[in-house]
Amino acid sequence: MKIVVIYQSKTGFTKKYAEWIAKTLSADIFETEKVNIPMLETYDTIIYGGSLHIVGIIGVKIITENMDRFKNKRLVVFATGASPLRKDVITEVQAKNFNIIQQKKIKFFYLRGGFNYSKLNFLDKFLMTLLKWKIKSKNKTNLTADEIGMLAVYDSPVDFTRKENIDPLIKYVQL
Structure with a gap:
């Protein structure tokens, strides 16, 4: 299975998680601005990571706006934020960033980052x-x-x- 981790990080916390994930899974890793959709289509699993900004996942549109092109891909999104992991945080982030169909297709994880x-x-x-x-x-x-x-x-x-x-x-x- 060919796996890619792409991420957008403002303060380094998302990048740190992306690097750990890529290393553990022996996956390719790229910052979001260094990828394009045809390139991502060559992977079986696409993992996207972005930090939270007022409950929005920065850069996640690269996934949500290309769902039709990724219909046969395994999609994983993780978001990082300073708040502790709580069900209400996860529910709010999912509702703000993904419609109902996307919520069924995208597996979402919240990873506590930090603040600087x-x-x-x-x-x-x-x-x-x-x-x-x-x-x-x-x-x-x-x-x-x-x-x-x-x-x-x-x-x-x-x-x-x-x-x-x-x-x-x-x-x-x-x-």
Whole structure:
């Protein structure tokens, strides 16, 4: 079985997972901008990884907009984010990024990444600063666990990546 891992990474967490997955599966690996659809059509399994941005998976359209071309392929998508793995997070991400038909065809995995403000681009830094101000303006007793966690890591990079987090994805692909 010919496997490819493609990814788009802003701060390095998605890239780290993509490299671990590719090495474990002896798969080819490419950044998204270095592939094209005809090239991807030569693979049996396509694994796409992207970081989350306001619940959207960055770059996943390379998969979702080409579903007809990938109908005979095994499709796997993983997203990385700073939030802990929770069913409600997975459900929200799937609903925002995939329609019902795509949800049946694409196997989705959430892999906890991390947060590093210093590696964000200007626009993302601006948006994160607005989010920080919004959270700080709330009554501290009404903050969610995610909001408290976001404030705690805002000024200090955190890395929640663990190689064992890829195990369920690896097992699925090897079935």
